[in-house]
Amino acid sequence: MRLKLAAGNWKMNGTGGDLHVLTELAQRHTHPACELLICPPATLLHRAAQAVEGAEIAVGGQDCHPQGNGAYTGDISAQMLIDAGASAVILGHSERRQYHAEADETVCAKALAAQAAGLTVIVCVGESLAQREAAETLQVIAGQIAGSVPDLASGNALVIAYEPIWAIGTGLVPDTGQIAEVHDFMRTRLQDRFGAEIGGQIRLLYGGSVKATNAEEIFAVPNVDGALVGGASLTAADFSPIVRALESST
Numbered sequence: 001m002r003l004k005l006a007a008g009n010w011k012m013n014g015t016g017g018d019l020h021v022l023t024e025l026a027q028r029h030t031h032p033a034c035e036l037l038i039c040p041p042a043t044l045l046h047r048a049a050q051a052v053e054g055a056e057i058a059v060g061g062q063d064c065h066p067q068g069n070g071a072y073t074g075d076i077s078a079q080m081l082i083d084a085g086a087s088a089v090i091l092g093h094s095e096r097r098q099y100h101a102e103a104d105e106t107v108c109a110k111a112l113a114a115q116a117a118g119l120t121v122i123v124c125v126g127e128s129l130a131q132r133e134a135a136e137t138l139q140v141i142a143g144q145i146a147g148s149v150p151d152l153a154s155g156n157a158l159v160i161a162y163e164p165i166w167a168i169g170t171g172l173v174p175d176t177g178q179i180a181e182v183h184d185f186m187r188t189r190l191q192d193r194f195g196a197e198i199g200g201q202i203r204l205l206y207g208g209s210v211k212a213t214n215a216e217e218i219f220a221v222p223n224v225d226g227a228l229v230g231g232a233s234l235t236a237a238d239f240s241p242i243v244r245a246l247e248s249s250t
C-alpha cells in the first residue's frame with residue numbers, strides 16, 4: 001500500500017512568524033496512512049524542523065545542489081538540508097525549470113545526490129498550456145520522467161508530482177479525466193522501467209490549484225496518492241481541509 005502524502009510547497013513565502021502554521025497542522029493531523037510534509041523556504045527549515053519535533057509532520061527543502069559542498073555561492077546541498085532537519089526535497093519544479101533554466105539532466109543529478117544523502121525526492125513534471133493544446137502532454141511527461149528520474153533500488157523514497165504549468169497558481173485545474181490519463185500513463189511508464197513492484201511503490205501527486213473545494217474529487221482519481229499544494233498550504237485554515245480530504249480518501 002502506498003502511504004498518501006499531503007505536501008505543501010511554500011515557495012518564496014514565509015518568515016519566522018509563520019511557523020505557527022506547522023504547529024497547528026501538527027495538532028490537527030495524525031492519520032497513520034497519510035503523511036504530511038511542509039517545504040518552507042530554506043531560511044526556515046531548521047526552525048520548522050524544531051517546531052514539529054516529535055509530531056507527525058515532516059519538513060523538506062525546495063531544491064538542492066548536485067554536489068555535496070564547494071564553491072557554489074547561494075546553493076544548498078542535500079546534506080545541508082538533512083543537517084537542517086529536512087527529510088525530503090522538491091526537485092525540478094517548473095519554477096526552477098523556468099527561472100533557473102534547469103534541464104532534466106540537472107534535475108536527475110540533483111535527485112541522485114538527494115537520494116544518496118537519504119532524502120525522499122519529489123520530482124516535478126508537467127506540460128505547458130501550449131504543449132497541452134498541441135496534444136503533446138504525454139510525450140512531455142514521458143521525456144521528463146525518462147530524463148529527470150534516476151535509476152532506483154526502491155520506489156519508496158521517490159515521489160513524482162504531476163503539475164501542469166497552466167494550473168499552477170491560476171485557479172485552472174484539469175478535469176479528473178485528464179488527471180487520470182496522466183497519472184495512469186506515469187504509473188505505466190514507471191512500471192515498464194522499474195518493474196511492477198518498484199514502479200508500483202512510487203507515489204504520484206497532483207499539483208496545481210488544489211483547494212478545499214476540489215481536493216475530494218482529485219483524491220478520488222486512481223493513481224493520485226496525494227497533492228503538492230502551493231498557495232493553499234500557506235495557512236492551516238486552507239491546508240487542513242485538503243489534508244482532511246486526503247485522510248478521508250484512505
Ligand SMILES: O=C[C@H](O)COP(=O)(O)O
Nearest residue numbers: 009168169208209230231
Ligand atoms: O508546488 C506547488 C505547485 O506549484 C502548485 O501551486 P498552487 O497550489 O499555488 O497552484
